[in-house]
Amino acid sequence: MANIHPACKPVSGDFHVLNVVVKEHVTKSFNALLTCNIKVPYMKAVNLEGPPRAVRKEAIKDGMELGKKFLAEGEAGARSVCLKLKKTRWTPQQLASVDEKDLYTNHPLPGFRDNQELLSKEEALVPPGEGWTRHSPTMLVHPQSQVFFFQTGDKAGRYVRRGTGSEWEDIDPPHTPQEYELLVRAGSASSSRRGTKLDRAVILNDVTKIARLALKLPLSFVDRPASAFALFYGVRNADAAQWCAENFHKKLLPRLAEKIHVFTTEDLQSVLEATLRDLDSELLTGTGSACSPYSGCSALLALLLGNRLVITGVGDCRVVLLEGEGQAASATPLLEKAGSLEDPEEQQRFWKAGGMVNGGLLYHQQPEQLDDVHRILCAPNVFDALLADSEELDEKQVKAAYRRWALRVHPDKQTGAECDADRRAFGLAFARLEESREKLEAMMAEDLESCRELRRVLHAEVSTRAGAATLLGVDKAAATDSIIIEEVAKEAERAAKELKRKIAKLEVVAPDFRQAEAICDEAVRTLARPVAAEALPRSEALLREGAACSRALGLRDLRFPRPVVLMEPKSVSYMLSTNASVRFALLCGATAALDDQSLTRAAAAHARRPKASVLVFNALSDASPASAPASNASSASVCISVRRSGKAEAPAAKRQKTGSSDTVRVRHILLRHQQVRQADPMLRRDAGRSLQEAEELALKTLETLLKTPNQFPKLCRELSDCQSGDQPGQLCGDLGWLAKGQTEAVLDEAIFALNANEFSDVLAGSRGLHIIQRLA
Known part of the structure; x- marks a missing residue:
């Protein structure tokens, strides 16, 4: 030391x-x-x-x-x-x-x-790290963090930040990044059924490199390894998931660059949660996003800096820690999904917000599909608690409606075992009925015409352009020209202001007054949103589709003006030991429905193979009955493998004499797929498989080889698309002795990490998918 x-x-x-x-x-x-x-x-x-x-x-x-x-x-x-x-x-x-x-x-x-x-x-000190620029003859500044450094003079060597006034405030020197001896590998996979689009997974193995090359941002002060992972699962369609996958690093990396001191675990959780909020904000407003604000997605973000893994998620997703292998394998839930439609507390929340579940999906409420008690309890306003849409609003009609519904839901009027079991619900419904009658009578006594206008506002469907235009009395035509949009927005704002003035008399007595104001504001935003006439039907068609969870990014119609769906991320952290050998399963969609025991059993043989692990998860979810609903038409997962860096040694009994430490002898099976575009002079045949078909075949082949390694020549001859598969006998698939750097990086790293006779993970290279066995 x-x-x-x-x-x-x-x-x-x-x-x-x-x-x-x-x-x-x-x-x-x-x-x-x-x-x-x-x-x-x-x-x-x-x-x-x-x-x-x-x-x-x-x-x-x-x-x-x-x-x-x-x-x-x-x-x-x-x-x-x-x-x-x-x-x-x-x-x-x-x-x-x-x-x-x-x-x-x-x-x-x-x-x-x-x-x-x-x-x-x-005399001219230089601070550590990258990104410093000249601020003055004596000072440098780190623009992202706004930290200043005195190079010369009486204050030389001091780090400062501007205080509330014009004075400089001394701060601590930048964090000296620590490098931990941890090897991080990750794999991702998605599977789709019934023609749905694949959902999106992103793996950034080195965020410092990505930040420097893609965004010109220095990340000199974060611990290493530094990796980021994201999984976005589409709700309604895959548009929001696609956009988030393409843009999340643009939100995450600048936030990491804003600090040159130590990130606490709470800091990192805040960074990930703020990243999700940034993505959500742009999805809702359409700013910079080409997808409809009614598209949505579940999301998982994971950030590994040094020996800390921080994960944040929202929606239909969960995270499980997998430890050990074989019979010693175990699973521990780290982050459970929120917003389950089967959760009784969650049901009460979205019922009150005007949502209901039908066919396993969450929709805006349809009163005719509810029983009497729940129709009253879940009514989004006092009008709907008493009156049907076709009934007029007057004192006589309100009294008649009250008597009719009171006979149906009064607790003392109910008989039978079912009523005894649910008598509390009847009591709550009757109390809501009485309260609604009293409020309506007070509102009508204040001003009947304003009351009718308030009811019209509360019933408006302002998520559609036609509904918003009808409420405000403006042109509903779609537009993309900025001048036209600005004129329509101004006209809509004037109409909304006038509408609010008409109902202002009820501000004190109407319990739904603020909700009516929010509906007027939402109508203005709908009309101010640029949209092409040809794109409008497709965008608004999403309004008829339900959501598989009550937490998500996007889905504007289910979040405003009534919060049927929420965007409330949950975070968790995990501290890795330097002797760690663990995997983290990030699961979305159908894979999130898999129980821990199934995950442990399915991936027990792939402790060092993250890609094979996620392929197993997807295959398992495809076969599970829980994947039958339309909401689970696709599945996606990411597996992060972390272990001590350095080549793992085989047990002494299995250790064999190898060649030079810089050369290895290997054989492989190549499975080409349609996403490989480049010409391949060593191509034996082109089977024309999709990527998903190639991955499923690769997993099946690998699991066969793990059970019966001597079948390698037979399987290689039957399946491999490389010309090496034509070689005779035990030479089938043999690539000979390879030196470090002779193959592409992803294969090179995997090959030299293998023990003799060990099989690799399913490796994605420029020629296709590889299964490699090290011979010596």
Whole structure:
């Protein structure tokens, strides 16, 4: 362990005093302790942990390297070296020149630069990380976070931010990113039935690289590994899911770049939840989105920074932690889906908001489909609690309606076992009936014409352009021209203002007055939304379709002006150990309905194969009775595999002698599919499969090989689309000896992580899907 302590007090002499000592621990490990007394008053004490060493000379070498870098580049340089030392293995040649007597001097260690060089560098200090730009001759600024750094002068080395006034406020230095020895792999898959579109999954293996290349944003201060995952499952259609999948990184990554200090778990949860709200806002308004505001989606976002995984979801989705393999496999729910239509509490909520379930889907309420009690309890306003749409509003009609319904729902008038069991519901319905009569009588006494106008507003269907135009008395024609849209919007605003004036007399006595105002405002927004005449029928056709859950992004008609559906994300976090070997199943649609035991049993054989795991989940959901409803016409899932980095070793009994550590011998089965566009000179045949068909065949083939590995030549000869499948006997599919970098990156990484005779995951390459076995 190397600790660097630049003292704030000057020392005698003209040079920095550096002493390195080596501590020996009872565990027979050695640590280098480097103490630096630096004549720079604004430097702070810094503590860094280096790696424990089994050999004393290695610890001495660590301390010398840290000292050199510290004097050359300061704290940031020493921290970077400290991270590298954890992976460094000194060779005998490098340790040959290490002399322990050099540690016990009062002069700079051999190879250290003169202190004047350090002082000259510190006259124009450079902060760590990327993205700093010039703010003034003495200051740099990090634009995304609005953190400033003094390079020179009396305040040199200080990080500041503007306070409430014109004064600068001192803040802590940026976070030094930590790199954890964790290997992260992920796979995704979607399956569709009855012609539905595939839903959308996104895997960003390195968000720092994506941010730099796609958005020109530096993410220098986040821990590593740094990965992001998203799964969007379409509600009504796949348009909203498609748009969110294409744009979520544009909302997420700038929020990560806004902070250069440590992200707490709560910070990361807030980032993901804000990302979902940004997506939702654009879906609802149509800003930047080509899809209808009545399209929607369930969503799961996951962010892995260092050893923390944070997940946020909304809608028909859930997350399960999978640990172990084979008989020792287990599953633990991390995030359960919200908004289940079978939840009694949730039913009460959306009933009161004017929603109802029919055929397993959530719709706006249809009173004729409800029994008497629920028709009254679920009525969205006082008018509908008493009167049918065809009944006139007057004092005589209200009294007659009250007597008619009171006979049907009064608790004392009910008989039979069913009524005894539901007597509380009858009591609540009768109370709502009495309250509605009293409110209506008070409203009519105040102003009957205003009361009738209020009823017309509450019954308006303002999600459609025709309904909104009828309510406000304006032109209903669709338009995309900005000038025409602006004129229509102004006319609609004037009409809405006049309509609100007409019902203003009832503000105090009408319980639904605020809802009427919201309906008027929603009518204005509907008419102000640009839409082409040819696109309008398709967009408004979605209004006739139900939703499979009561939580979602989008679905404007089910959220405004009455919140039948909510957008309330839920978040969860998980802290990974450095010895972790776990998988996280992100499930949407039909896969979210799978129970934990089924997930454990189905994927027990694929502990290191995330792609195969998700293919198993989808296959299992296809065969499940729960997938029968139209709402589950497709399924999607993502599996994130996390384990300690470095090549896993096979048990000693199974370990075989291999070739060079830089070369391996492998054989493979290639399954080409329709999404492979490039020409392939090694193509044996083109079966014309869809991607989904190729994935299903790959999973079936892999599971057969895991049970009977000796069938590889037979299956390769029958299925492989590569010319290597024509080779005779045991050479069928053989690719020979491969060196690192000889194949594309995704295959290269997987091949060199395999043990001898082990089968790979289902790998998606530029030629198609591969199943690879390492032979030696």
